[in-house]
Amino acid sequence: MKSNFKIFLKGIIDVSPLMIPVVPFGLIFGVLAIDVGFTPLETMAMSLIIFGGASQIVLLQLFSGGASSLVIISSVGAVNSRHLLYGAVVSEHLSDLKLIWKIIISYFLIDQAFAISNEYLKKNKDHNRYFHLVGGGATCWVIWQSTTFLGIILGAAIPEKLGLSFAVPLTFLALLVNDFRKFINVIVIIISGLVATFGYNYIPFKAYVIVAALAGLFTAMILTKKNKKV
Amino acid sequence: MSNWALILYCGLITYLTRFSMIALIKREMFNDRIREILSFVPSAIFPAIIFPAIFINDMGLIEIDDNPKILAAIIAMIIGIFSRSIIATIFSGLASYWFLIFVV
Numbered sequence: 214m215k216s217n218f219k220i221f222l223k224g225i226i227d228v229s230p231l232m233i234p235v236v237p238f239g240l241i242f243g244v245l246a247i248d249v250g251f252t253p254l255e256t257m258a259m260s261l262i263i264f265g266g267a268s269q270i271v272l273l274q275l276f277s278g279g280a281s282s283l284v285i286i287s288s289v290g291a292v293n294s295r296h297l298l299y300g301a302v303v304s305e306h307l308s309d310l311k312l313i314w315k316i317i318i319s320y321f322l323i324d325q326a327f328a329i330s331n332e333y334l335k336k337n338k339d340h341n342r343y344f345h346l347v348g349g350g351a352t353c354w355v356i357w358q359s360t361t362f363l364g365i366i367l368g369a370a371i372p373e374k375l376g377l378s379f380a381v382p383l384t385f386l387a388l389l390v391n392d393f394r395k396f397i398n399v400i401v402i403i404i405s406g407l408v409a410t411f412g413y414n415y416i417p418f419k420a421y422v423i424v425a426a427l428a429g430l431f432t433a434m435i436l437t438k439k440n441k442k443v
Numbered sequence: 444m445s446n447w448a449l450i451l452y453c454g455l456i457t458y459l460t461r462f463s464m465i466a467l468i469k470r471e472m473f474n475d476r477i478r479e480i481l482s483f484v485p486s487a488i489f490p491a492i493i494f495p496a497i498f499i500n501d502m503g504l505i506e507i508d509d510n511p512k513i514l515a516a517i518i519a520m521i522i523g524i525f526s527r528s529i530i531a532t533i534f535s536g537l538a539s540y541w542f543l544i545f546v547v
Contacts, residue, residue, distance in 0.1 A: 231529070233529075233530050234529045234530050234533055237533065251446060252446075255446050255447065255450060258447075258450055259450050259453075259454075262450055262451065262453075262454035263450065263453050263454040263457050264454075264457070265457050267489075267492075268453060268457050269453075270492070271492060272449070272450075272453055274492065274496070276449075282444035282448075282449050282452070285449060285453065286449070286452050286453055286456060289453045289456055289457060290456045290460065291488060292488055293456065293457050293460040293461075294460060294481070294484055294488075295481070295484040295485055295488075296457075296460040296461045296464075297460055297463065297464050297481060298464075298478065298481040298482065298484065299461070299464075300460070300461055300462070300463065300464025300465045301464045301478070301481075303465065304464055304465045307465055312466070315462070315465050315466050316462065316466075318465065319458065319461040319462035319465050319466070320458065320461070322461040322465070375541070376540060376541075376544065378496075379496075379512055379515070379536070379537065379540055380533065380536075380537060381492070381496055382492065382493040382494075382496035382497050382512075382516065383516070383519055383532065383533045383536040383537060384533055385489040385492050385493050386489075386493055386516060386519055386520060386523065386532060386536070387519075387523060387529040387530075387532035387533050388485060388489060388529065389485060389486060389489055389490075389523075390523035390524065390526075390527055390528070390529065390532055391527065392485065392486045393520065393523065393524045394524065397483075398483065398486040401483055401486040401487055401490075402486050402489075402490045403490070405486070405487050405488070405489075405490040405491050405494075406490035406491065406493060406494035407494070408491070409490065409491035409492075409494050409495050410494045410495055410498050410499065410505060411505075413495050413499055413503070413505075414503060421491065421495070422488070422491045422492065425487075425488075425490070425491035426484075426487045426488040426491055427487075428487075429483070429486065429487025429488070429490070429491075430480060430483060430484070430487045432487075433480060433483035433486070433487065434480055437479055437480070437483075
């Protein structure tokens with residue numbers, strides 16, 4: 214049986230390649246947060262308390278667009294609903310753990326750590342295999358906090374002309390690369406994108422993220438149902 | 444609502460979505476159908492952030508002509524489809540955007 218530390222280290226090594234895009238993402242978040250009017254302390258607190266790139270960027274995007282708090286919070290909730298899936302998938306590997314470990318691991322259950330540890334957890338049966346997830350999550354945590362901090366400091370030095378805010382849609386686009394190959398996903402992407410773009414000015418309270426996401430999920434429901442009958 | 448309250452609530456809801464399934468719900472409660480639908484969540488939500496950020500300008504209007512972001516995003520998407528690499532997608536998009544606004 215491998216030691217806890219060895220598995221923790223394996224988690225760090227496995228997640229490392231996925232950390233490269235997190236670096237510009239964190240920098241951009243730090244720069245943008247200051248840009249839309251958060252204080253450095255609030256910006257750092259966002260990364261520490263929320264610890265989720267997508268949630269934090271959505272928060273900024275809607276905040277700068279003047280959305281109400283209720284809309285921002287529910288949009289963040291909608292963006293996070295994918296974590297329900299992650300939790301459900303990894304929960305079978307964590308069911309024997311003490312509550313305190315579940316509380317700690319939940320904080321580290323982020324996209325990148327889930328992606329690599331899900332593979333590891335499926336292949337290994339050691340009772341301490343969850344240290345892999347902690348290793349991956351902790352690595353992300355360190356990178357995310359330090360790049361946020363750097364972004365806050367560099368904020369003033371990065372010229373607005375560079376258009377770094379364009380890296381936000383690019384980052385989300387990059388998270389979908391595998392979905393562009395699947396027909397139903399492409400339809401869902403187009404429906405959601407069109408609803409958001411054309412609803413941007415017409416859907417009240419800036420709730421376009423939620424409306425578009427629901428339209429996309431509804432499309433997925435219909436298309437997957439049809440697929441099965443054929 | 445103050446910024447601090449907003450940050451705390453967003454943090455709370457983020458944490459709860461991660462914690463709830465691990466702590467409270469057994470895997471059996473998730474049937475294949477629900478799992479299938481949830482697997483579409485990224486495809487359903489991310490475009491709602493991507494599209495407006497590309498097509499809508501600072502004035503809040505849809506901009507198709509003279510918008511280098513569209514071509515840059517298409518290049519990034521093509522690179523992404525072929526490379527399946529997150530890094531290559533982001534950097535090819537940024538590089539083509541810079542090329543379009545600074546060189547062309």
